[in-house]
Structures are given as structure tokens and as C-alpha cells.
Amino acid sequence: MKSTTGHVQWPPSLWVAETPPGPDLPKLEGRETADVVIIGGGFTGLSTALHLREAGIDVAIVEAMEPGWGASGRNNGQVIPTLSRPDPDDLVARHGAAGERFVAMLRDSAQNLFDTVRRYNIPAEHEQTGWVQPVHSPGRIKIAERRFKQWSKFGADVEMLSRDQARDMLGSDAWHGGFWNRTGGHINPLALARGLARIVLSLGGRIYARSPVLDFIRRDDRWVVRTAQGEMSARALVLASNAYSGEFSKALAPDIAHEVMPVLSWQMATQPLSDNVRKTVIPARQAMSDTHGELYFARYDARNRLVTGGAIVAPPNKAERLKRRVGERLQRLWPQIGEVRFDYIWNGYVGMTTDHMPRIHRLGPDAYGWTGCNGRAVALTIPLGGELAKAVRGVPASELALPFTEPVTIPAHSLLRPFAPLMLLLYRYRDAKEIG
């Protein structure tokens, strides 16, 4: 069954079922102008617009569907102030001073998100309970130790967890210790996207929905963003379409779309757990993602459902097979959970780069964009929007936490894309090899 908000068909998900509809929004029709135009109404686009309105800048978002329709409304909602793999030293080694500024932004990113939610009273079911990365094999304690050492050096609020502490925190014997960051937590991501959209509108920003951008060009020293029924001319441009960049128009930004492999990540939510069980499974409600390459992750929603997920290589019946696989996993991790029923299952694209690094670009005069969240940018996108807003306002690169690179496309991207799920087999092999 499909659910409808405005004029858009939303694929069913826990977040669509639990979240009140977003604001009514017009399509982009005819010729419009703005000082800054943003393509894409996910967290990046919305946060950039919010920061621009806070500075009194005229801004318009042009979104293909509705705010939050991409990764921002489909994710697990874990607010994590780290990247998936690269650690601070990797960022500094690659990007020097800009890397250091980026690390500082990332360190503060979860706090920044929760502060934004509180400042604007966004009803996003936020819980700043911390984020834990438990290690799934004795060998991988090195990951936690490296993270702890490097983030401590940069002043992050982090700790190492012993095996006993990890067991107490997670209510399971499955892990061997871990890395713990107090500033993280979780949110209802679609509620955050819709809340941010309402704030942008209330501050005088414009958001056009159901308006897929076909392309953008340079005309008379301005950027012109073109849709089937209209166009927006602006001094400056932010491309915030991320892993969905090739979804609505192959001509939008092919070099950026081909920089990432969009990998389908499945999310699923159990039935609400009974109070007795809930008190024994992650009793203090932290967000958790472990060190498996085939990631184990979980957090509670506001109704005590465990929101988790996974990936699966080949058809058929992917959803049913995944329910079985992840249900058995939950029973293995927490035998007290009993029979597991999943009330919701959905998916979304994660933009994976070959080196797990985000890619931030100058696209031309006063034009910026990024991609490559690698499944870890709910927290990051909020301050990143602040930096992109500064960039289009003319703040020099030497003051921005934006480590710019040139786009580097993945060779034979369209040929490789169908094989991307096979990477999971490699992750499973590596995960199994390191156990014991």
C-alpha cells in the first residue's frame, strides 16, 4: 500500500507511518529568481537554507519530490559524529588545515544537530542518549582504540568501553568492548526533515516541491536551474542531491552522480517491544552500529520498536529473506527478545565512495556541492549546511571546514552498479575471518 503526502507517493516506511505530513508546497513554474538556489531538499539542502535565512539571504530550494524524500527521510536516524571508516588523522593527512577544520565540525556535529532541534523546537523524537560502536571480534578492538585515541586528541567526548561495560550498555554478550561517544543519539529523520522545512518557510525561505531539476547552466553570469515547467535564476548555487543525484535526471551532474556507488540499504522496524524486554535490550536507549562490514545496527523509535536493518545480495523475495535473516540475528544477540515480528521494511540509497571519504566540490563561481555520505551523515549534514551557506556568502576557503576536491568518477560506473551488492559477500568473508 502506498501513502500520499501532498502530491507525492511516499514508499511506505516506519517514518512515513509515524510522522505528520510536511508543509504544502508549490511546484516551480515559470521564471523565478533568488540570491541562492539549492537543488535537493534533504538535510543538506534544508540546513544550508536555514543558515542562509538566519543570515537574511534570499534562498529557494528546488526539490524533485518532497523534503526528506531521499536518504534523509529513509535512514536509521542514528546521530553519529564520526565518518564510517576514516578517522581524524586520515582527514588531516589528506586535507591538511581544511581537514582539521572538518574534523572539528564533525566532532561537534551531533551536538550541533541536537542544539538545532532544541533551539527551533522541532518535534523530531530526538534522544541524545549517545552513540556506541561495539566491536564484534577481539581483533577489531583496534578500531575502537584508534578511534578513541584520535578523537580524544581532538577533544571529543569519547570513551573506551570494556567488554563488561559494553555488555551492560547493550544487554548482550555478543561484543568485546567498544567506542563510546556521549554527544550522539537518534531522531526520527523524516520528522527532522519536515521540521527543518517548516522552519525554513517560517524564516521566509522558499521551497518548491515535485519539481525535478533537469540540469543547471551558466547564463549571463548567473546560475539557471531548469525544470520541465520552470526555471530559477540565482547568483549562487548549492547542489544537495547527494546519492540521489542521478535519480531524476541523468544530465543533472553526471560527474558527481558517478563519484559514488548508490548501494541499497534496507531498514526495518520490529513490533514495539514489551517493557520487560525493552529494559534488558540497550536499556539506556543508545544508538548502536558495530564494527561488522555487514553492519549490525539498532536504535529505538519513540514507540519502543527496535529500528535495525541489513543488506542482501540477490533476489528473489529480498524483503522476506532479510526479515528472516535479521530476525535470527536479533535473537542471537538478545535471546530474551523471543519471536521477532517486523512491522515495517523499506530501503534507500547510500552513496559509497571507494575510499569512504566524503567529496565536497566547487562547481564554478559561487557554486558548491557534495556527495559520498557513506551512510554516515545525519549529524554531519547539519553543520555542513552551515559551511555551504558561508561558502556561497563569500567566506574564503581558508576559513571553511570544507576540504574541497575535484570530482573523480568511478570507472565503468554504469557497468559496475549492478554488481555493487556483491561487495557484501566480501564484507561477510572479512567479518567471519576476524572472529575468534
Ligand SMILES: Cc1cc2nc3c(=O)[nH]c(=O)nc-3n(C[C@H](O)[C@H](O)[C@H](O)COP(=O)(O)OP(=O)(O)OC[C@H]3O[C@@H](n4cnc5c(N)ncnc54)[C@H](O)[C@@H]3O)c2cc1C
Ligand atoms: C537506508 C539509509 C540509512 C542510513 N542511516 C544513517 C544513519 O543512521 N546515520 C547516519 O548518520 N546516516 C545514515 N544514512 C545517511 C544519511 O541518511 C545521509 O547522509 C543524509 O540523509 C544525506 O542527506 P542529503 O540532504 O545530503 O541527501 P538526501 O537526503 O538524499 O537529499 C537529496 C535530495 O535531492 C533530491 N533530488 C535528487 N535529484 C534531484 C533533482 N534532479 N532535482 C531536484 N531534487 C533532486 C532528492 O529527492 C532528495 O530529497 C543512511 C542512509 C540511508 C539511505
